[in-house]
Amino acid sequence: MTNVSNSARSSIPVPNAGTRVLHRTSTSIPPRAVRGEGIYIFDQNGKSYLDACGGAAVSCLGHSDPDVRAAMHAQIDQIAYAHSGFFSSDAMEELADELVASAPEGIDKVYFVSGGSEATEAALKMARQYFLEIGQPDRKYVIARRQSYHGNTLGALSVGGNMWRRKQFEPLLITASHIAPVYQYRDQRDDETPEAYGLRVANELETAILELGAESVAAFVAEPVVGATVGALAP
Structure with a gap:
């Protein structure tokens, strides 16, 4: 001592x-x-x-x-809090209606959480639970993109692709595969059109799925607009 x-x-x-x-x-x-x-x-x-x-x-x-x-x-003045495990509320129902009305076709339910990190964690768990429910328990791998940011908690950090943020916590993170982001400024070749570059990067996702085994992949995580780690990239 x-x-x-x-x-x-x-x-x-x-x-x-x-x-x-x-x-x-x-x-x-x-x-x-x-x-x-x-x-x-x-x-x-x-x-x-x-x-x-x-x-x-x-x-x-x-x-x-x-x-x-x-x-x-x-x-x-009406009510400050009601546990969502036991109650709904007008505010929750009205917001869900508005979000679904502006969401892409096929999205008809909303799950409320406290922030982005928790949303990522919940999405990962939902993906896993979905495949368990339909009898595909081998689906466990997640693919994401390098230089992405999905939150500060361990699951969200695992699928995040910022190596500086991940490095010191690597032993605690779940396994995730990372492919290239759509980052024309640095990655598009001089001889490539935007369409050719987009296809090349998109094909990295297919390659990763095939390498992991199509029957073993549970989710692909990608942000529509990257801001926190690359700098306002377009979708």
């Missing part, structure tokens, strides 16, 4: 000294946001920041929008 002296212990840097929150960087404390207005966030000193990152996550409608605030207040 190693003993650490008081002097040595005091020299060990404390992450985010001065706060009980374990922030995303251990070397500094971020500004404290106290209010939002439209596309701006204001800190405790009154400084304004253009919120260029919230839109990618949960603030795409802007901050303090009066219609959004009114809708939230009206819902809280």
